[in-house]
Amino acid sequence: MSTVARTDPGAYTARHLQVLEGLEAVRKRPGMYIGSRDSKGLMHCLWEIIDNAVDEALAGHGERIDVVLHPDRSVEVRDRARGIPVDIEPRTGLTGVEVVFTKLHAGGKFGGSSYAATGGLHGVGASVVNALSGRLDVEVDRAGKTYGMSFRRGEPGVYDDTATGGAPGPDAPFTPYVKGSELRLVGKARRGVTGTRIRFWPDHQIFEKDAELDYAALADRARQTSFLIPGLQLVVRDERGLPGTPGESGPSEEVFHHDGGITEFVEFLAPDAPVTDVWRLQGSGTFRETVPVLDATGQMTPTELERECTVDVALRWGTGYDTRMQSYVNIITTPKGGTHVQGFEQALLKVFRKQLELNARRLKVGTDKVEKDDIAAGLTAVVTVRLAEPQFEGQTKEVLGTSAVRAIVSRVIEQELTDRITNPPRGQKGGPALLLEKVVSEMKSRISARLHKETQRRKTALESSSLPGKLKDCRTHEVGRSELFIVEGDSALGTAKEARNSEYQALLPIRGKILNVQKASVAEMLKNAECAAIIQVIGAGSGRTFDLDSARYGKVIVMSDADVDGAHIRTLLLTLFFRYMRPLVEAGRVYAAMPPLHRLEVINQNKRNDYVYTYNEAEMRRTRASLEKRGKRVKEPPQRYKGLGEMDADQLAETTMDPRHRTLRRVTLTEAERAESVFELLMGNDVAPRKDFIIDSAAALDRARIDA
Incomplete structure (x- = not known):
């Protein structure tokens, strides 16, 4: 029998209590202030500094903000606003710059006289960033002068950058102030020019080793801010040269400026x-x-x-x-x-x-x-x-x-x-x-979809008689292994039934060209027998009710003829998946079968003839020329399949359905917005752009490709 050791309650006294003061509390518990110590927390630090500059613009001061990502992992934010106050704050006896960067809950956003509306509200943004930085430098332009101050993990002092070759960095020798801090005069500013420049190096003791500033998130934030404050110009410059960023091959700069709000x-x-x-x-x-x-006597x-x-x-x-x-x-x-x-x-x-x-x-x-x-x-x-x-x-x-x-x-x-x-x-x-x-x-579509989902979704044809009678289901219950072939026409269905492996391959025939759902409403789509059958058989709902985990098949394969009509039917089906079952496409579970368009019979002298399949006119001509160049004779004329139904079961299995020999083309959404615009152009309600597209492309069309 085990026992748990208990400590003497009398041994726990007041001397065991810790009091964290000032910025020490921030370094001890950074998650309370920035959420986490990974890239997300690092981005939050940058937002705090940018938000202070944006608050100035929101108050009507400054029309430009620059954000520079330096190669040494530091980041700099520059504005042309009023500049942080440099005079002495009477209660603390410190300059306004030091108060802002070293005192929690200190700033110009509490009294209401300096800002009518702000993003930085708690007075902890700049001081928290300072506490979590290996080094922070600030320069302020006011009254024709440039003032500067530096901090090391929240403590003010002076860096000797000459010891590291003149380039500023957190590893330069640092001398903290002992008796009193000094806001140094570091230069002159042009008359009438005010503003603030803040550069900080995240502290490697706080942030995770792989924490990096996300350029895409920064650009998105800058873009949205430029929309929210019309006329404000935000410039984002990346000098890091990180792989996968716009600045990968050299410094990159984007300017965001919108007047439309x-x-x-x-x-x-x-x-x-x-x-x-x-x-x-x-x-x-x-x-x-x-x-x-806070009143005049210091009481709340x-x-x-x-x-x-x-x-x-x-x-x-x-x-x-x-x-x-x-x-x-x-x-x-x-x-x-x-x-x-x-x-x-x-x-x-x-x-x-x-x-x-x-x-x-x-x-x-x-x-x-x-x-x-x-x-x-x-x-x-x-x-x-x-x-x-x-x-x-x-x-x-x-x-x-x-x-x-x-x-x-x-x-x-x-x-x-x-x-x-x-x-x-x-x-x-x-x-x-x-x-x-x-x-x-x-x-009405929501109500119809709910009733449809509640009454007609079933796992297999054996468990339910509500699935379409024309569905030829498979026997397996393993979703990841199963395949649903959507077949064009009953004639192709007859051949496909003999060619399939009924253990894991299901067949659903459709009649001709289904409804163009890019033009139709949701209610019209649900009323269409072919669309409803496809949604019902897949069993995962449609639109916003679509549940990928409920899909009954691991692969959905569109198997249409190799001619122009087949391509049109395939496009209509893909439009249905794109508009109403998009998660299925995003998961890479929608495929297009690639049946051949031609069969070339190669004549052999003393053995059975060989067959070669080609998938378009150009490939057929190339293959035929290659065979003739090698001395092979090709039976005339080459067979051109008018449809899947013209193949026998062995040919269809070998070319299109047998996983050992077939080729499938996976449908992806790597460019979803571009796909959306193409679908809208080719299948949408607006006829004029489609007419222009047809007229402009007519000259490039090969007449031999037209089925007539």
């Missing part, structure tokens, strides 16, 4: 063709809040303040069903939402339920209730609010917690959106009507 941001984010124009909804509201305020006194919250939302609906929403508080992204997003969603639901109730007869709504997901289908929105001292959940500022914001946002959006739907501007009257029809269509 969040309206332009929504147009940039939108992935689909528009149903409505971009609508800008703006307004404001006030609320009262009791906060502790509860004080009731009136706050103003400004709401600015841009949104539009498109033809797709994906939702893309970005939310911000004082230009700081809130990826997990908060009260402003709750108010926005609450208003959307309220407005659309009321509008559908008023138009119930025209839209044939019935008794069903519209849900949030029905409204959000195809929605692209940027939701921004600005207010002084918002309450966030944690220093990482991912969720807004100020409760009064919800009601203000909800009221503004309800009023503005209702007015936009009921009184659209001249030339936009069709947009609201199409939008309401789209929402009703999404609602």
